[in-house]
Amino acid sequence: MARLTIPLISSLAVLSQLAHVITATPFFASEQALLDSTSDSSPSIEDTIHVTASDNLDPATAPSWFTSTLMARRLLALSTTGVASTVFPSPLSDNSHAPDAVAGHSIPLTEYFADCDATLPDSASDGGSGNPTFLALHVATTFRNTAAGSNISLSIDWWDHVDATHPLFPGFPLSAAGLPRVTLFGYIDPLETPIPKALQECYLAAHPDAKVWLPGKQNSPHASFWARMVVTQVYWIGGFGGFQQIGWMNVTEWKGIRKGGSLSGIGDGRGWDDVKLPGEKE
């Protein structure tokens, strides 16, 4: 049987580039073609992986875009923190302590959120349309920037599950770079008060410690407010190209997916509870 030798490179960037090369090349193409297509970047080869035809690899099994969107909604539902990016106003506000040099610059900060949209009244969420819920602090840079007019992007990943996953193929290392991440684009929309009790319960189930900075809490160090992030665009990197989808999602599908199914006319009727993320127990 044909035997391929695939160089293994330490750098993540080169590794993902390599994965594109691997997947862009039929798996059992000649070894020479693979070597040719990787030699121009002169990677330092630290190891080699041997893939044989008997490993029965099929790189053409990337999930469909709808299945990927179910995975993305599941990633949102199972996540409680992410990196929120906002942009400092330019010029900075008069009471800002930030250096003038960061005016107009983005600042990514790790924030709590929870997927509690389904607990909002139907008029606001239609049963959960994938808008993350925040318990926002007025003093926090993220929400000062949004109050000053910035939009917000939220990046969520599945990388800390890498140890529960399996290598992409025999001999390939476990690789966080091959696991899903999604970036949501949108804006902050403060919620009408009083908020539903179920929303607070949902959020505190994800973040029990947040009970000490609930709105109106006495002795709380900082004032807070409830808000949702209205998602307008979704960018998905499911993993290595060829094995997973990479690109912009259909936001109508993102918004139309529910836990147990999807709205009429959306996808094939499945919900985010009908898929698993890499490494999840069946």
Ligand SMILES: *[C@@H]1O[C@H](CO)[C@@H](O)[C@H](O)[C@H]1NC(C)=O
């Ligand atoms: C930015 O925010 C405005 C509302 O403040 C919204 O209309 C617009 O769609 C947002 N842009 C994106 C890319 O979400």
Ligand SMILES: *[C@@H]1O[C@H](CO)[C@@H](O)[C@H](O)[C@H]1NC(C)=O
């Ligand atoms: C997005 O999905 C909806 C619902 O399936 C579909 O009607 C629409 O044509 C899709 N949009 C694009 C740009 O593919």
